[in-house]
Amino acid sequence: MQLVWLVPAAGFAGVAFALWLAWDVLRRDTGTDAMRDVASMIFEGAMAFLKRQYRTIAILAVVTGVLIAVIVGAVSEGVKDIVRSDTGQVEYGAKVIDHWKEGLLTGIAFLVGAAASALSGYIGMYISVRSNSRCASAATRSLREAITVSLRGGAVSGFLVTSLSLLGVSGIFLTYSRLLDNPPTIAPFLIVGFGFGASFVALFAQLGGGIYTKAADVGADLVGKVEAGIPEDDPRNAAVVADLVGDNVGDCAGRGADLFESMSAENIGAMILGVAIYTVTGSIEWIMFPLVLRSFGILATIVGLSSVPFFARDDGRQHPMTPLNYGYYIVSILSVIGLFIATKVMLSDVWYWFFGCGLIGIATGIAFVYITQYYTSGSWRPVKEIAKASRTGPATNIIIGTAVGYETTAATAITIGLALVGSFVLGSHADIAGVPGFSSGVFGTAVATMGMLMSAAYILAMDTFGPITDNAGGITEMAGAPASARHITDSLDTVGNTTKALTKGYAVASAGLAAFLLFSAYLDKVKERLDIPLTEGLPIDLSNVDVFVGGLLGVMLVFLFSSLAIRAVGNTASSIIEEVRRQFREDPGIMAGTSRPDYARAVDITARASLRQMIAPGLLAVGMPVAVGLIFRFTRTEDSGWLAVSGLLMIGTIGGIILATFLNNVGGAWDNAKKYIEAGLLKVPSSNPDEEEVVLGKGSDAHKAAVVGDTVGDPFKDTAGPSLHVLVKLLSTVTLVMAPLFIS
């Protein structure tokens, strides 16, 4: 049990660090009265939305939790111990917990997971919307201070999410094994409910937040910039506060819940794998390893994040991304060291194979940082190509953008494929106690996932950095701060766009790596029910009609879900547009600048509409795997239920990863193609012989075309894409918990 003490230590250290960061941010100067005024409107709007959203989610979660307890209790056969048989196989042993108790404990784990996810989202958001005016105020002084404030504000969310996930999983594991006096082998299966709870909240948080943010953004633009002809973030636009609120509820709360979910599900899946090895080797280290590795990750991130201000320079020549990159390198280097210690100490004499797997995971994380930058930043071919295509109008902008977006799936699929095969091969070399048929390859992919997720808190801090700087920009604009401050927040905003794109790439990659591990957990669950030894293969035959049709339905689910999410943005946006039009019409003083629009009403209407719109896609995601499992189970052969669900899960995951990659990257590329043109970088040969080139900048037809692409990309990259990551992981957890339903 060496190193296991690190888990609570790192968990509480992470929370303490988050609190210190929060204190450090909150004690800072909140700027001018005008800034405070705007910030408080954003704060109130964001909190009102969260409250309303969490109320809806809480109702759904409690109902689902009770349903889970009842369903699992009614259809399960109880939890069996896992033992090593005389033939050396790992198999299921005596029943340890009866089925009603299993249902109860799973339901409780679900509610705890849901509550922990909601809590980390809430506190992170709270600090984030408190940081924006402080960042705006800091921007009136220096770039360095502005970066420090926004990164620290973002890091509160990052550390809370990772620490609460760690403490939650380890706490409930401790409770369900030690305190309830059960063998540790069964606990991971009981806490899968925790992962389901986390993904359940994550899905609705991401969907609701994603719909809100983009509906407000699109709505504010269409009614303000297009119809009324007033600039972005103009205080006369009643939707502008809703837009600023949206940045927080989408990127901060939504993405936080997404990564909370990734880490929890991946931790639990890896612990389930560890159980089989523990049964053979007798060392509980195999179960605890994922938690310890995560702990090293938190410690590495504390150091890396604290180092960022030291790299930031105020000489005006440094790109604001540079200090963030340095901090990320430090996190990566320390993660490698932590990985080395953890594998060496805990994984006995096969440690080096898994050290290699972990390195692959860390390298994959770094690779995605670069892949995403290549495809979505203005310095390389793809974005330039889209900007050039804008010269012939919006249609070619969309056509070439789509081509670029589809192209980005290649780098993603190849990188994930290499990482999976590489870590599987390395893991397979590790001969763990020579159990016949036992595959350590899957454990290798689990270690790669863990290695990648070691830097999750840092990535999340960079992600939340985005909405804080975006808000700070809006506040400087609305509060009439000096141009120099606006210049600083603008440069930070561009970086924020990049870091937001990075996080999405990171989330997709972690979903891809974790997929494999979560399937194997699902199959272990099926084996329990079918009384098949864990070390025996259970092929999911792709040429089986149920698997194939399940897969077809899985990919379809991914598309249909995206359709609902995208349409939800359109529907919500039209509610906002109508409200702003109404305010303009009924109070001409708004346009004249003599009376203030009713921001709160616009915020409230957006919140109501987006929460109404999140229900259908959310229920589709949770309900369809269950429906497919039940329909196939009862209309086809006795194995058809779980086979069709396997196909839906695995092939749906592939489809989800690819489609999410497209949606995220194409949106980022369109956004930056517009920014590329706004920066005056798009030039054409002049027809006037006196000058060589004409700049097609802001206001040109090319710019108008690029704005169309940017608007189209908004619901792709901030609503449908990120919700798809969550959907993919939710598929794993919902099928894991509901597996007994699909098996006769």
Added chain:
Amino acid sequence: MQLVWLVPAAGFAGVAFALWLAWDVLRRDTGTDAMRDVASMIFEGAMAFLKRQYRTIAILAVVTGVLIAVIVGAVSEGVKDIVRSDTGQVEYGAKVIDHWKEGLLTGIAFLVGAAASALSGYIGMYISVRSNSRCASAATRSLREAITVSLRGGAVSGFLVTSLSLLGVSGIFLTYSRLLDNPPTIAPFLIVGFGFGASFVALFAQLGGGIYTKAADVGADLVGKVEAGIPEDDPRNAAVVADLVGDNVGDCAGRGADLFESMSAENIGAMILGVAIYTVTGSIEWIMFPLVLRSFGILATIVGLSSVPFFARDDGRQHPMTPLNYGYYIVSILSVIGLFIATKVMLSDVWYWFFGCGLIGIATGIAFVYITQYYTSGSWRPVKEIAKASRTGPATNIIIGTAVGYETTAATAITIGLALVGSFVLGSHADIAGVPGFSSGVFGTAVATMGMLMSAAYILAMDTFGPITDNAGGITEMAGAPASARHITDSLDTVGNTTKALTKGYAVASAGLAAFLLFSAYLDKVKERLDIPLTEGLPIDLSNVDVFVGGLLGVMLVFLFSSLAIRAVGNTASSIIEEVRRQFREDPGIMAGTSRPDYARAVDITARASLRQMIAPGLLAVGMPVAVGLIFRFTRTEDSGWLAVSGLLMIGTIGGIILATFLNNVGGAWDNAKKYIEAGLLKVPSSNPDEEEVVLGKGSDAHKAAVVGDTVGDPFKDTAGPSLHVLVKLLSTVTLVMAPLFIS
């Protein structure tokens, strides 16, 4: 061998009927001198393109054919007989043909398949571009005559494609079994090369044609309508003839090759399945059944097609789609009768199960006709929703269009899923000679596919109807024919849009149904190499890392291929735009209407550019499965090669079906949303109290937004989407032929 005489009879009857139709069309009046003039330019352009395209394809095909002969000869172990063992299993027996001869026969079959596909495309095109001026001339007289001419012209292609596929497959089967004195069991495996040849030509024909047609369309619109401000089909636009040529080479030659391929591959796959049953039952009927059923289909279509003019009325109130629908019903009813006779006579005492499977297939075909109409025609919610979204600009038009497009995948996946499971279940009930482990379920899905494809000639006739009427419209415009003629061709053009969309839905559905059958053929090939009895299962385990990563790469291939295809249109379009601009610049007389633009040069430049652009995606499609198989075989375990290819094939097929559905349907819906607005059907409440509603028609901002959507949809629905159907089927044939390469 009852009914087998029908195969040559129906094959030659189909050819004879096609010749009669051609004679009937060609003898008709070719219209005014002006019409003849335009038509001859289209004719020359189309033939020049085809000649150039076929030269390129011929070179590629000959090289590939030789490569196949060499590779199969070098790596194969020769062809083994299939026998029934003492234990009742069906397994591979003695070697009948040595490996070099196998390579040679496969290579020859490839070239014959390629040549037959090219021939049917060529002749069909020839008649199609001869029919357009005759249709234009007929339109000056009556709707009924215009429908008759265009449908008969299109049917030449339909009948040649189906008949040549039937005669080709059966002829080469006869040669390779009887004439070369081999047992019939081995022939299907030798003629898989025929299917590969057909799909090889189909891919390049569809890609080249698809790129040409949309590049010309987009280019002509951008440079004519947008830049120069002249109407569509205006004779001053040098690209207008290229646009009219494009309709033929894309929709006629491309789709013809696509369906030639579908039918051939499906026929061969079904015969391979039949071999196992023949070995057990001793009745060769099981091998010949697919050919006989196809024969009934041709006969049914001859009757159905001949009946259409009797349903057409000239009273001005009949929708032109109505007589076409009646004809389709007749084909369907006669197909059911043919299916009944064929199953009853040939499939011994289990015939009724397979009769049921065939009915499912016919019903699936009909279902797709309705699903496609619902999603792409202006009478229902989806297109109206897109038209409404155009009121707020191009961005919302694209956003809602994408949401609708993603939504359409649901109906497609569910219908294909139901048809697959339904026919599999019915087929499984058929107890064929009680072979242990033998699955007649897959044969059930094969019969469903055959049932569906019985009406292929009719569907194809309706498809080629599209470009003929489209061309006729262009000719009436350019030749200054009376408005009444233009009115008739316009109404036929709208129908043509619907029938083109139908054909694509039909092609997707047949690819989905056939997929299963073709996997099973691939697995049979793997079993031969691994010496596993045919009746033994060979699970492709989705939780195997090679299969999973293969699947990830398969879905990625589908997206990357689409990216290349879409980008190719953009690149080619810019070549045309530059050429037209050059002509306008260098000869001001063109714009003044005093001199005639150089149409031929524009046609030629488009042809060269599009053929250059088709190479990369084409080689990607053929090369990637082979590359993946080789890489996994040589860097991983001995089974990894064929396993990764299985994943790529099966999961790539799912991804391809879904993505093609999206691309086809969203394009059709955007097109018809524009037409909906042009027809004056989009209305908004008026701000003027005197009138109730304002029509947002042609020229309104909503219309401009809808034009953007239409332009974006062009390369989706006419280049990437249709090429994806072919890609999906090509994946099956290339892996089938190359299988020995992937197995150690």
